Amino acid sequence: MRRQEAEALILSAAEKVFAEAGFGGATMQLIADVASLPKANLHYYFPTKENLYRQVVQNIFxxxxxxxDIFDQADGPAEGIGAYIDAKMEISRRHPEGSKVWAAEVMHGAPVIQDYLETTLTDWTNGRIAVIERWIAEGRMDPVDPRHLLYMLWATTQHYADFGHQIETLNGASPLTDAQWDAAKANVKRIILNGIGANDLS
Amino acid sequence: MRRQEAEALILSAAEKVFAEAGFGGATMQLIADVASLPKANLHYYFPTKENLYRQVVQNIFxxxxxxxDIFDQADGPAEGIGAYIDAKMEISRRHPEGSKVWAAEVMHGAPVIQDYLETTLTDWTNGRIAVIERWIAEGRMDPVDPRHLLYMLWATTQHYADFGHQIETLNGASPLTDAQWDAAKANVKRIILNGIGANDLS
DNA sequence: GGCCATCCTGACCGTATGGTCAAGTTCAGA
DNA sequence: TCTGAACTTGACCATACGGTCAGGATGGCC
Incomplete structure (x- = not known):
C-alpha cells in the first residue's frame, strides 16, 4: 500500500474511533481493528497516539x-450567512465524526490545537466580524453583536453533528431523512436571518 | 465524614475531572487527588468508576x-422562551463542567443515559412541542418547527459552556465578564425571539 | 537475478489503571 | 468502658495499554 492510502485509511478509522470513544477511551488496537491493520503498522505511519490524534484534528480544522470562503464571496448578510449556514449544516451531515472530535478537543481545553485557536481561528473570526459590522453599518441587518452571532451560527449548525445521537433518539431512533435535513436547514436559516433583520426583502 | 458529605465531595471532584478529561481520560487516582481522599476511599462509596460516572450524569440531568419548569409557568412565547434562555444560560455559566460531561456522554452515543433520552427527555420534549404549537395556533409567534426551535435553544445556550474555552480564547484569553454574559444573553434572546416573531409587542 | 528502500507484523516490555483486601480507626450508644 | 457498625487506607494484584523491535515480505530498478 502506498504511504498516502495507508495514512488516509488510518486517519479515517481514527476519526471514527476518537469520535465515539474520546481520546482517552480510544485505543490503538481498536483503531487498528477498524482499519483492518495490525497495531504495529499504525505505529509505522504515526509514531504515537497523540501524533495520530493531532493529525485528525488538523484535518477537521x-x-x-x-x-x-462562502462567507466572503457574498455581497450581503442574507446570502452570506445563509450560505454559511447551509455549508456548515452540510458538514454536520457529512462529517459528524470530525465535528465530534473537534468538540471534544475544545471541551477538554484544546490541549492539542490551542495555537490554532489563538492564531488562525482568531484571525478568521476578526475578519468575519469586520464583514458583519460593515453590513450593519450599511443598514442591511440589525445591529447585533457580531461575535455572539458567530457563536450562534457555530452552535446551531454543529449541534446537528455533536448531538446527532440525541436528535436521532428524539426522532424515533431514526436518522433524519433528506426532507428532515432540509427542514432543519430551512428553520435555522429562517429564524436566524429573520432574527437579525436580514430577510431577502431588505 | 458523613456519607452524604463524602459522596457530594467525590461527585463534585468527579464532575470536574470527567469534564476535563472525558470518561476514558479520567482516572480514579486523579479524582481522588482532587477530592483530597485516598483512592481506596472512593471505591468504598462508589464501587466502580462507571457507577460514579453514572451518578454524575444523573445529577446533571x-x-x-x-x-x-420556567417554560410552563409562562403564558406566552416571549416570556416563556426568554426565561428558558436565561435559565439555561445561567446553568452554562454556573455549571459548565456538568454541561460538558453531558455533551460528551451524548456525543459518545449516550451509553449510560440512553434510557433517559428515550423516556424522560422524549416526554419532556413532546410536552414543550405541544406548548409551542399552541402558541403558534394562537398566532403569538411564527409557525416555525417547534422541534428545531428547541434544538436551537439547547445548542445556543449550551455552547457557552461546552465551547467556553474557545469563547474565552477568542475573548483574549479572559473569561467573560458579567457585562459580557449579559450581552450574550441579550443577543441570544433578541435574535431568537425576533426570529420567531415573538417580540414583547406581539 | 541481485540489491535496496520501503513496508509489514508477531512477540514482547514497562507502566498505569481499576479494583481488592485486610488491618486498622472512629464514634455513637448501651 | 465495652461493643460493633461505619469508615479509612496503604499495599497489593491482574490486566490492558502505548510503544518497541527484530526479522521478514514486497517491489521497483539496474
Missing amino acids: QIWLQAA | QIWLQAA
Missing part, C-alpha cells in the same frame, strides 16, 4: 475553514 | 430538567 481544514474542512471547517473551507466552509468560511 | 436533574439540573437540566429543573430549568424546564
Whole structure:
C-alpha cells in the first residue's frame, strides 16, 4: 500500500474511533481493528497516539475553514450567512465524526490545537466580524453583536453533528431523512436571518 | 465524614475531572487527588468508576430538567422562551463542567443515559412541542418547527459552556465578564425571539 | 537475478489503571 | 468502658495499554 492510502485509511478509522470513544477511551488496537491493520503498522505511519490524534484534528480544522470562503464571496448578510449556514449544516451531515472530535478537543481545553485557536481561528473570526459590522453599518441587518452571532451560527449548525445521537433518539431512533435535513436547514436559516433583520426583502 | 458529605465531595471532584478529561481520560487516582481522599476511599462509596460516572450524569440531568419548569409557568412565547434562555444560560455559566460531561456522554452515543433520552427527555420534549404549537395556533409567534426551535435553544445556550474555552480564547484569553454574559444573553434572546416573531409587542 | 528502500507484523516490555483486601480507626450508644 | 457498625487506607494484584523491535515480505530498478 502506498504511504498516502495507508495514512488516509488510518486517519479515517481514527476519526471514527476518537469520535465515539474520546481520546482517552480510544485505543490503538481498536483503531487498528477498524482499519483492518495490525497495531504495529499504525505505529509505522504515526509514531504515537497523540501524533495520530493531532493529525485528525488538523484535518477537521481544514474542512471547517473551507466552509468560511462562502462567507466572503457574498455581497450581503442574507446570502452570506445563509450560505454559511447551509455549508456548515452540510458538514454536520457529512462529517459528524470530525465535528465530534473537534468538540471534544475544545471541551477538554484544546490541549492539542490551542495555537490554532489563538492564531488562525482568531484571525478568521476578526475578519468575519469586520464583514458583519460593515453590513450593519450599511443598514442591511440589525445591529447585533457580531461575535455572539458567530457563536450562534457555530452552535446551531454543529449541534446537528455533536448531538446527532440525541436528535436521532428524539426522532424515533431514526436518522433524519433528506426532507428532515432540509427542514432543519430551512428553520435555522429562517429564524436566524429573520432574527437579525436580514430577510431577502431588505 | 458523613456519607452524604463524602459522596457530594467525590461527585463534585468527579464532575470536574470527567469534564476535563472525558470518561476514558479520567482516572480514579486523579479524582481522588482532587477530592483530597485516598483512592481506596472512593471505591468504598462508589464501587466502580462507571457507577460514579453514572451518578454524575444523573445529577446533571436533574439540573437540566429543573430549568424546564420556567417554560410552563409562562403564558406566552416571549416570556416563556426568554426565561428558558436565561435559565439555561445561567446553568452554562454556573455549571459548565456538568454541561460538558453531558455533551460528551451524548456525543459518545449516550451509553449510560440512553434510557433517559428515550423516556424522560422524549416526554419532556413532546410536552414543550405541544406548548409551542399552541402558541403558534394562537398566532403569538411564527409557525416555525417547534422541534428545531428547541434544538436551537439547547445548542445556543449550551455552547457557552461546552465551547467556553474557545469563547474565552477568542475573548483574549479572559473569561467573560458579567457585562459580557449579559450581552450574550441579550443577543441570544433578541435574535431568537425576533426570529420567531415573538417580540414583547406581539 | 541481485540489491535496496520501503513496508509489514508477531512477540514482547514497562507502566498505569481499576479494583481488592485486610488491618486498622472512629464514634455513637448501651 | 465495652461493643460493633461505619469508615479509612496503604499495599497489593491482574490486566490492558502505548510503544518497541527484530526479522521478514514486497517491489521497483539496474
